[in-house]
Amino acid sequence: MAEENGDVGGIATLTKKDFTSDQEPRWCPGCGDYAILAAVQGFMPELGIEPHNTVFISGIGCSGRFTYYMDTYGFHGIHGRAPAIATGVATANPDLHVWVVTGDGDALSIGGNHLIHALRRNVNIKILMFNNQIYGLTKGQYSPTSEVGKVTKSTPFGSVDHPFNPVALALGAEATFVARTVDNDRKHLTDVLRQATEHPGSAFVEIYQNCNVFNDGAFDLIRDKQQGVHNQIRLVDGEPIVFDEGTRCVRVGENGRLEIATVAESDPSSIVTHDIHGRPSLAFALAHLSHGPTEPTCIGVFHEEDRPTYGEAVRSQLERAVERLGPGDLKALLHGGDTWTVG
């Protein structure tokens, strides 16, 4: 990486300012989006990527405005379609660094199809999914990640819809990098985003993001400093999964199921060691440890695997076609097949 020697073509001189546009952010005061924006603007200079080689693409929803605040190339698209636009961008030019900023409604409801297909193709895009479990921009309807029973304007008697588990969904879509982090933990957020950036291919990062207007406190159990200590299960590759100040753990229970138990009552050999490069079934099981951020929940990188990126696969196919057929020759194309000449 460029930051190792600190001087690559002037990139090292980039600062947060170089990634900050002249547009004033217009989210509600206290919105979790500010923290995410600050973290992203703050860590971009460390990556050694120039703003002109960076593209932020977003859909509709509060998260969609993110694009305007980054002084990079940006495309604020239509509802749910950011992964498709990003697929076009990242495939047309695989050398670009392409980010998708989306929300739970944008990515999982109207854009669900594009999300899963971008993930299975392993398009080289970094997807930041701000999950606030509510529709904020439209002023408070339940979202595809809202819990059953959620009372909102559109569900005055409580939602009866079972929510998506975004991490499990991404894993099911054959994503090659899946993580979850929290908007107010700058260090964890930055660390996860850095790993996502370094991953060649699709990276799906769910960010628990507090909507202090329409769904305040939804993630308090995880976000709140006092409660988070007890309820964040921090996944660290190669380390036993232990949390709550070392008192509790994730262990293999009956019939191979993962369960939460106290360390004291657990046979050390039953405590799960995290392995982000292992089978996705472990990640899937970890994703299902909790039913939502209302009980101890895993954060960190769940899974990563190597697979050719879509852009590179497309590019190499074009190169192979030239090797096989020769460079495109328009005259030969038109005159190929049966022709006849008059006169």
Added chain:
Amino acid sequence: MLKRNAVRNEKERMAPQPTGSMSKTVEERDHVVIRFAGDSGDGMQLTGDRFTNATAILGNDLATLPDFPAEIRAPAGTVHGVSAFQIQFASTDITTPGDHADVLVAMNPAALRADLDKVARGGTIIINEDSFTQRNLEKAGYASDPTTDGTLDGYQIYPVPMTSITVRAVESLGVGKKEAERSKNMFALGLVSWMYGRPVDVTLRWLEKKFGGKPEIYEANVASFNAGFNFGETTELFAHQIHVPAAPVIEGTYRNVAGSQALAWGLIAASVRSGVPLFYASYPITPASDLLHELSKHKNFGVVTIQAEDEIAAANMALGAAFTGHLGVTGTSGPGIDLKAETVGLAVITELPMIVVDVMRAGPSTGMPTKNEQGDLLHAMFGRHGESPIPIVAPSSPADCFSVAMEAARVAIRYRTPIILLSDSFLQNSSEPWLLPDVDALPTIDPMFARANGSEFLPYARDERLARPWAIPGTPGLEHRIGGLEREDRTGDISYEADNHERMTHIRREKVEGIAADIPPLEVDDPTGDAELLVLGWGSTAGTVRAAVQRVRGSGERVATAHLRWLNPMPANTGEIVTRYRQVLIPELNSGQLTMLIRARFLADAKTFSKVQGLPIWADELEDAIVRMLHG
């Protein structure tokens, strides 16, 4: 109907012309319409396609009409499962696949039942008599055998045991009975090839290319083809061959081309001549899929093709690629164009060059997926929320798809605008001879990508044609944000300001209207200069309009004709022309969509000749309508 039997009525010249070793007489005609009809699994499209190629190489002018069901294999032997291919070929310039067939090749009773009404009265019907069993007659819905119950009185019937001769011809080759029977379409092709003196080597070469890797199949097909050819030559059944001399044409090199090929190659040519890589994203849909298939073969031109997860994704991928400096194209048909509408609106406000190919088919909804219609014109014009103007261009013939594709790319790139190319099912599937263009003389297109020049970059500043800069990611110093929210003039910042929105609305409209200054004027064909009736066509009706107008002129009528290639904007002189004539007739495969636009824009008293049967307008129908309008 007027002159329905033009072919039959013309003077038939019988001349004893031995052709090679053949001893039969040769009759000369100036044009013939043949229709191959059989079960979906009988390979009729292939048979028609091969006959077409041999015919093209012989130098006849030709036009074709594939006509097949939506089901890949409807229940065998039923009328629903009939697939047909019609070709008209001639020694003169022809413009349509013909109103009625002079010859019907019916591979089974269902084909006869489905297509008998498409045969000219007194025409020739060649039937595969092996298939006329009681069971097949019942499947086709015949209570009695039409070949003996008088149904076919007045036609010339040639029963040929195609299946059994084919099976005998290939029995020594060791192929299974099923494979043997399957090659009976080659027998039919061989027979008809003999009847019309088509070159044999073209077909044999093709068979070798197609089946070269499977010797038994190849030999079986060659044996069937030869059996058919020899059957014509040696049996007493057919008294003579028919000769259609080559059409006098402009000197040059020709090939036969289908609309889908020409359109794909036109896009590739635009890419080559602009240096802008082609990016095609599409979701499989009949009949637009052939574009995806064709473009996917030519990756050595740097053509990126993606089979997207859905129609919406395809449009957005193309738009993303356009943002990234590619020629972003998406193609679709029928319901797909509905799904793309929102993305087209995004392309309108982001002012990116993007081509949307709509291969129109009969609707609404799934409608008749394999049948033709021009039902999407008003959708293309207005099918987006808000004020969302977009240029629209339509090819007039299969070969014309090439230049229209290049033209669409030129305008999209020059004006930084999405554009809708309205093709249709008939244009995509039909073929015609094409005088190949001089590749080096094809127009070049300058993408004029923006470069930083030291001054402040204004992504929504405009040039003299109101086009904004195309600044692609990766260009240092031009970082900017675009999107679906209203932009401030020049800066491209988000703006909800009242005057700005009105200004931007006008700019977007004026930009598209301004294209009129950049396209040729509408040409009127009015040989006597005093016609009172103008027939105004668009899209694939061009051939029919020409044929019908030629016929009425032949009977002394004075009729003018014009063809609109650009539907939006229309050429600058369109209003002057449509108001110059006392009467305007607009033939359309819809209920009058262009008529509505012409009436609304120019207060011209245009009338529609409408047909929505999923079929082309036949020249004789239009001829009748013109005569009625002149004298009614």
